Amino acid sequence: MTAMDRKTLEKLYAGLIGMDAGMRLGAPVENPYWTYERLQSYYGDIRGYLREQRYYTADDDVNGPLIFVRALADNAMPETLTSEAVGETWLNYTRRGMGMFWWGGEDASTEHRAYMNLRRGVKAPRSGSIGENGKTAAEQIGGQIFVDAWGLICPGDPARASALAAAAASVSHDGSGVDGARFMAACVAAAYTASSLDEVLDTGLLFLPEKCDYRRVVETVRAYHRAHPAEADFRACRAMIAREFREEEYPGGYHIVPNAGICILAMLYGKGDLGRSIEISVMCGYDTDCNASNIGTILGVLGGLGGVPERYRRPINDLVTLSSVSGYLNLVDLSDKAKELGALSCRMYGGALPNGVVCPKPGELRLDFPFPGSTHGLELSDKAEHTLRIVSGKAHSGMYCAELMTDGKCAGPVDLSFKAMLTRSDLHEERYDPVFAAKVSPGQRVSVWMRSEQIAPAAVTVTPFVRRAMTGERVCTPVAVLPEGEWTEIVFTVPELGGDAVHDVGWTIAVKPDVAPWVMGRMYVDEITVTGAMNYAVDFSLQREEFSQLTPFSFNDCAGKREADAMRLTAEALPYMSGAQAYTGNYYLRDTAAAASVTVESGGSGLVLLRGQGTRRYYALGFSAPGECAVLRYENGTVIKLAAAPFAWQPGREYALRAEAKGDTLTLSVDGTPVLEAHDGRYTYGMPGLGFTGAGTALWRNLRISGEC
Numbered sequence: 001m002t003a004m005d006r007k008t009l010e011k012l013y014a015g016l017i018g019m020d021a022g023m024r025l026g027a028p029v030e031n032p033y034w035t036y037e038r039l040q041s042y043y044g045d046i047r048g049y050l051r052e053q054r055y056y057t058a059d060d061d062v063n064g065p066l067i068f069v070r071a072l073a074d075n076a077m078p079e080t081l082t083s084e085a086v087g088e089t090w091l092n093y094t095r096r097g098m099g100m101f102w103w104g105g106e107d108a109s110t111e112h113r114a115y116m117n118l119r120r121g122v123k124a125p126r127s128g129s130i131g132e133n134g135k136t137a138a139e140q141i142g143g144q145i146f147v148d149a150w151g152l153i154c155p156g157d158p159a160r161a162s163a164l165a166a167a168a169a170s171v172s173h174d175g176s177g178v179d180g181a182r183f184m185a186a187c188v189a190a191a192y193t194a195s196s197l198d199e200v201l202d203t204g205l206l207f208l209p210e211k212c213d214y215r216r217v218v219e220t221v222r223a224y225h226r227a228h229p230a231e232a233d234f235r236a237c238r239a240m241i242a243r244e245f246r247e248e249e250y251p252g253g254y255h256i257v258p259n260a261g262i263c264i265l266a267m268l269y270g271k272g273d274l275g276r277s278i279e280i281s282v283m284c285g286y287d288t289d290c291n292a293s294n295i296g297t298i299l300g301v302l303g304g305l306g307g308v309p310e311r312y313r314r315p316i317n318d319l320v321t322l323s324s325v326s327g328y329l330n331l332v333d334l335s336d337k338a339k340e341l342g343a344l345s346c347r348m349y350g351g352a353l354p355n356g357v358v359c360p361k362p363g364e365l366r367l368d369f370p371f372p373g374s375t376h377g378l379e380l381s382d383k384a385e386h387t388l389r390i391v392s393g394k395a396h397s398g399m400y401c402a403e404l405m406t407d408g409k410c411a412g413p414v415d416l417s418f419k420a421m422l423t424r425s426d427l428h429e430e431r432y433d434p435v436f437a438a439k440v441s442p443g444q445r446v447s448v449w450m451r452s453e454q455i456a457p458a459a460v461t462v463t464p465f466v467r468r469a470m471t472g473e474r475v476c477t478p479v480a481v482l483p484e485g486e487w488t489e490i491v492f493t494v495p496e497l498g499g500d501a502v503h504d505v506g507w508t509i510a511v512k513p514d515v516a517p518w519v520m521g522r523m524y525v526d527e528i529t530v531t532g533a534m535n536y537a538v539d540f541s542l543q544r545e546e547f548s549q550l551t552p553f554s555f556n557d558c559a560g561k562r563e564a565d566a567m568r569l570t571a572e573a574l575p576y577m578s579g580a581q582a583y584t585g586n587y588y589l590r591d592t593a594a595a596a597s598v599t600v601e602s603g604g605s606g607l608v609l610l611r612g613q614g615t616r617r618y619y620a621l622g623f624s625a626p627g628e629c630a631v632l633r634y635e636n637g638t639v640i641k642l643a644a645a646p647f648a649w650q651p652g653r654e655y656a657l658r659a660e661a662k663g664d665t666l667t668l669s670v671d672g673t674p675v676l677e678a679h680d681g682r683y684t685y686g687m688p689g690l691g692f693t694g695a696g697t698a699l700w701r702n703l704r705i706s707g708e709c
Contacts, residue, residue, distance in 0.1 A: 016297075027288070036238070036285035054428075059431060114128050144169070158207065179256075254287050263295055266291065323432040325583060356397075369526065439530070444531065445529075448528045459511070464477045465505075466502045466506075467502070468497055468500040556582075569697070577695075579634055592688055596703040604623075605696055606690075609689035627647065627648055
């Protein structure tokens with residue numbers, strides 16, 4: 001592979017949309033209450049989403065693929081990816097007991113058991129093996145639901161996709177669980193170049209043992225379909241699966257083998273149509289979101305963007321939520337994620353993205369509409385007299401841009417905006433405990449290119465604004481007058497928000513007709529970027545407890561509560577604990593300073609964290625032990641003391657800590673006086689945060705963060 005052409009990249013993007021569409025369709029009825037019979041009685045013939053939700057909360061079927069694939073870049077793109085490296089990725093991005101996957105207890109959830117095995121020091125692949133966990137646990141469905149991304153980054157290379165998926169799945173699964181990983185990832189990779197669904201399935205079978213339960217269910221369902229090909233026969237095929245692959249033979253509640261049968265059934269009886277196939281899979285019951293998600297990825301790639309039904313694509317609006325330890329990474333723009341995974345694929349194969357497709361610098365935003373229909377989550381405040389669509393041939397650069405059409409009598413102003421973060425009020429439920437940190441911060445530069453085309457002479461004004469996350473207050477910047485027919489760059493700097501975070505970034509567009517009361521015209525929008533340094537405060541008195549966290553933090557092995565203008569951070573003594581972390585802010589901050597006041601109430605530490613790449617990789621600066629200050633590096637379960645000095649700090653007394661990372665220099669100041677300096681180049685970017693070396697309680701105030709990506 002010397003380059004990734006545009007068609008291939010669009011297929012990758014379509015696979016991501018299909019994955020999320022399947023998850024959103026199936027997730028509301030994955031509860032055991034929704035038996036096959038109840039689904040049939042209540043919903044009948046499913047033809048669209050079962051719930052209308054503006055934003056859908058996180059789910060393990062999307063968490064796993066989009067987070068665990070980071071193992072490649074985090075480990076410098078190794079020639080051979082090991083299960084042990086993926087196991088470290090599990091630990092690094094997962095909060096103990098929250099988010100990422102189902103925490104149903106070690107005896108019920110294979111992923112819960114595997115995670116705790118890793119915490120106990122059981123390395124992968126032993127952590128997921130039959131020998132460690134038993135055959136029933138090792139062969140649950142999780143082996144295949146986390147592997148879509150391995151196929152997405154291996155276009156036309158099912159052998160490599162299968163090998164990567166097997167290594168990744170072995171962290172938590174074994175036996176048929178790993179067979180499913182090989183098969184599903186190979187099918188996704190094969191779908192890029194296959195001409196039919198049968199060709200995809202034939203390719204997937206190449207990576208299964210000649211005699212295995214997974215091959216048997218795939219071949220059995222295909223044979224049944226050949227004998228009974230009418231769509232109406234899918235329920236009879238479902239009955240055959242229940243009869244031939246009984247729960248007594250495949251126990252555990254979520255065994256991979258019968259669920260694989262449902263995936264094959266749905267794709268065959270859906271005739272490879274993405275929408276109909278995920279609908280059939282959900283009507284069949286079993287693990288509804290997992291099956292529909294895998295199907296959606298395969299058929300999204302196979303059929304490309306043209307095969308994604310609008311009824312499933314439009315509500316997604318390019319936005320997906322995750323529930324990793326990084327609030328910054330948890331709000332995903334699928335257009336951007338497609339470019340990111342495409343670039344990862346190019347790094348692996350030595351190719352390049354198509355001409356005109358530009359990846360933003362990590363930590364910055366670029367909304368440039370690279371694909372047909374890619375919206376980047378843009379929203380309109382009024383849809384009665386205004387419409388938004390993505391068009392070709394009008395862009396400032398590239399192939400596509402957004403077109404805002406106004407058509408109404410005395411049409412009022414309209415807001416065009418995108419989300420910088422989500423809060424609890426944006427979501428309808430709390431599945432998988434997502435948590436968010438703003439992707440846009442005070443001090444950064446926001447730019448957009450706009451061009452006006454009005455039918456009648458009119459004055460067009462654009463007022464940039466941001467909306468505060470906690471108070472909801474809108475903060476406007478100076479009005480810009482837009483000349484007719486010219487591409488014009490409108491730029492503003494995000495203002496200081498008094499300790500609040502940015503929830504929305506947008507522009508109020510007003511058209512004042514000079515001749516007639518009817519407003520008819522178009523506004524073209526392109527290349528929205530957010531760049532530059534940030535400098536902002538976190539006012540704890542404004543924050544709210546959401547998703548069992550405290551905005552805008554994500555906690556691992558600790559908990560935070562608001563107390564007046566402070567946050568009380570508490571870490572209990574837990575087995576297999578290696579520090580405690582409370583992260584916030586941009587995941588890709590490089591040169592960073594974080595300052596806060598701390599009063600250690602119990603325990604022997606109070607630390608400012610810099611360049612945190614997760615729970616296992618970060619720098620910690622501050623009070624490391626009674627009578628000591630230190631600069632520490634946490635790395636995959638080990639703690640390295642880069643510098644230390646005696647310091648007679650006292651519990652119960654408030655101190656002002658300031659930690660800074662600049663290049664490879666790490667410095668710590670206490671009450672304005674430099675105390676320590678260390679040099680280390682292991683981590684070049686990451687999140688700021690607060691934490692402990694172990695159990696303890698501390699009161700934190702006056703947090704301020706500055707830095708640049």
